[in-house]
Amino acid sequence: MNRPVFRFAPSPNGRLHLGHALSALLNADRAQAAGGRLLLRIEDIDRTRCRPEFEAAIFDDLRWLGLHWEEPVRHQSRHFADYRAALDGLVRRGLVIPSFASRREIADAAAAAQAAGRPWPRDPDGAIVFAGDEAVLPAAEIARRRAGDAPMALRLDHEKALAAAGDTLFWDETGAGPCGQSGRIAALPWRWGDIVLARKETPTSYHLSVVVDDGLQGITHVVRGRDLFAATAVHRLLQRLLGLPAPVYHHHRLIVDESGRKLSKSAGDTALGALRAQGATPAQIRARVGLANLTAGR
Incomplete structure (x- = not known):
């Protein structure tokens, strides 16, 4: 039987924030629970806004969160x-x-x-x-x-x-x-x-x-934010x-700020890099996005 395939697909046009952490962790948790595979895809078709330093930060932040993915990573620009x-x-x-x-x-x-x-x-x-x-x-x-x-x-x-x-x-x-x-x-x-x-x-x-x-x-499960x-x-x-085949979709809740606004890279909202610099741990990030255990995410 083929294993389920999940993917996390960020764009390197800014630093990852808590909303990205929720999506990345949910994909990793669900892939692990299903005995599936986790892929990382870099969605960098916008060559004017995507920058190498943001891509490097994505890898750094995801590794710090404890994620592991299959190689090679697919870059859309290629x-x-x-x-x-x-x-x-x-x-x-x-x-x-x-x-x-x-x-x-x-x-x-x-x-x-x-x-x-x-x-x-x-x-x-x-x-x-x-x-x-x-x-x-x-x-x-x-x-x-x-x-x-x-x-x-x-x-x-x-x-x-x-x-x-x-x-x-x-x-x-x-x-x-x-x-x-x-x-x-x-x-x-x-x-x-x-x-x-x-x-x-x-x-x-x-x-x-x-x-x-x-x-x-061969993505079988798409786990992403409710805004999509x-x-x-x-x-x-x-x-x-x-x-093309249709994956199973799972649209999860969004992380919002105090005003109810969806977090944004452009606004620098709760960037993982900044939270790390303030001393946050991966466990604290997981708790902050409501994933204190593997069954918490919706």
């Missing part, structure tokens, strides 16, 4: 060809559309619509849903950008993608969503609209790369389109 192959397959099937509207132009169009009393759709995270270049730019400007070398994004045509996917999508959830959802969850990827799969300057997106990586690495619960619908759609 596998752009894998993501390109997956993207090319979707392009050949007519499921990808180019978009020349910038993020700022989309945001301005949404703001103008709202000001005029025309609600603009938002995704489950509250972000603006892309409604097509035609809703943002004049036809002549779209044609000009298409004919030139303008920056563009490649987006999944969600209507065609849903038609190609066929049957209703579900995933198995052993944790809980924001409203306590667990068990077999119906995926609703249409709520995200035409998601970005790649940009001219970045050859893959988080959604595409994480799905491809989980498939190639709704995005699992997008991942299930891509898995179906790419012919």
Whole structure:
């Protein structure tokens, strides 16, 4: 029988904090309890924000916590060809559309619509849903950008993608969503609209790369924060389109600050390095995130 495979997949764009410690420890605990394997993946597709010193700190912090993982560690920046192959397959099937509207132009169009009393759709995270270049730019400007070398994004045509996917999508959830959802969850990827799969300057997106990586690495159990619960619908759609198996998902509680805000690398919240410098021990970190024993995490 194949052993379960878990993974912890941080991005080296800042120091790990208590929220990362919870996720890393949960993955390690569940892998150990299941007699499974633990993989470490470095999600470093954003070459402008990811830095070598942050990657080195990730390894240092995780070893200090007592984690052990299999080698070699997968770095996303070394596998752009894998993501390109997956993207090319979707392009050949007519499921990808180019978009020349910038993020700022989309945001301005949404703001103008709202000001005029025309609600603009938002995704489950509250972000603006892309409604097509035609809703943002004049036809002549779209044609000009298409004919030139303008920056563009490649987006999944969600209507065609849903038609190609066929049957209703579900995933198995052993944790809980924001409203306590667990068990077999119906995926609703249409709520995200035409998601970005790649940009001219970045050859893959988080959604595409994480799905491809989980498939190639044989990940059977995805344990991650509850903030990614709704995005699992997008991942299930891509898995179906790419012919990849669906892992079992476990979305765990988030560590928040006194105001109820999710911890952030950019804000330097409760960085493990700072806590270590103050004399914290791995056992104290485990207790602080509510994992005093192996059965405490949800």
